[in-house]
Amino acid sequence: MGAPSLASFTSFQRKLVVGVGGLAVSNNQSMVLATYSLGSCIGVTIYDPVARVGGLLHAMLPDSSINTAKAAEQPAMFVDTGLPALFRAAYELNVLKHRVHICVAGGAQFLDKSGYFNIGQRNYACLTDVLRKHGLLVKAEQVGGTVSRTLHLSLATGEVRLKTSGESSETILFRS
């Protein structure tokens, strides 16, 4: 038995799981950023193909004004504080704003005609608002509907993959 070839090491991808109300950025090419169970929550991936740096945000609620103390402690909990925090962390790794590819998933909706329980919709509305204010465009998105989703970002390629709960196969949301 010889030692395993180097290729078997280099093809090994490490997965960093971002929890609810969390964010992560990395320039580690062997890494995949992932987040599970995006219900009404919004997931945002960013990727700079030149710096080869990516980031992922899993925000739970739209507006940080309901609890500013919580927002200061954990900005990724809210869309309005989470997105700036994601970009600030990415700038530390030499990401340039105009190069970034942005993808969005989540924001599932209940069958709510009365508009009482519209967190998914509010999350998405808040996100588009923040993006517009900063002059940022989304490359690809899959939002709304009655399904929960899982989101993956490969830091080697910038490819974003999506899995819908209850379905066995993944789909590619964006590939540069």
Next chain:
Amino acid sequence: MPTLDNYLQQIRTLPPAPRVLVELLPLLRAADTDSDKIAELIAYDPALTTKLLCRCNSAAFGLSAAVESVEDAITHLGFNEVYRLVAMLVSQSTLGTAQKGYGMEAGDLWRHSAVTAFASRFVAKSFFGDENTAFTAGLLHDIGKILLNWALVGGYPAVADKIRDLGYSFSGAEKEVLGLDHAELGGRILDHWKFPANLVSAVWHHHDPMQAQPYEQLASHVHLGDLIAHSLGIGDGANSHAIVPCAEALAMLEITAKDLDTMILDTGAALKASGWILEE
């Protein structure tokens, strides 16, 4: 198509009823209960006791002294915390298996149930309801799924079509395709296990809480708890958001968007602090 009787016969194939919860709940409400009585009920089940002590001694609790008995656990954590741990542990064996018909892997249904229990408790707390009862109803609200699951494995495409093409809710599609929904079957299971009427009704009507009279408050707390849990998405199966929020119940609770956001935030924080549900 299986009939209601077919499903009810299947109840016998389920793991033993979590009777300990039925016996503990009234004790928790009584002001003068002594801890010996509660400890005795729990200690009667050695497997449960072992799991409970294991949990209490885990790093997540950060207790300085070792917990060596159920009495110790009650002294350190209090009745209510011990009850909630016991409820989560006993439900794990019933709800922990994969529910393929619902697109749920092993552990998913239990995780969703535990999150609903936490959320229902927060809702009950906000509206001065009984927290332990809401917690228990939230924990067991989807128990009907474990019996409907086997019918859905084959029938799911028909259910999914109704949701996607005709805008049905999951429950509505179940009724149409299978003849009854998981909420009704869950209520019937708890009734068969001789759970009190308020829990039976709250589980039976967790998607139509105003029909749960005179327990519409409790049913509304669980209804809202379920919506909060699905918003968080933890343990969600297929088409998990095909639920119609009951506008009447939400209006009865006079709930605002800000209240909802705060409850979701509190539930998320409590889950993180429990150091358990998210990692199982």
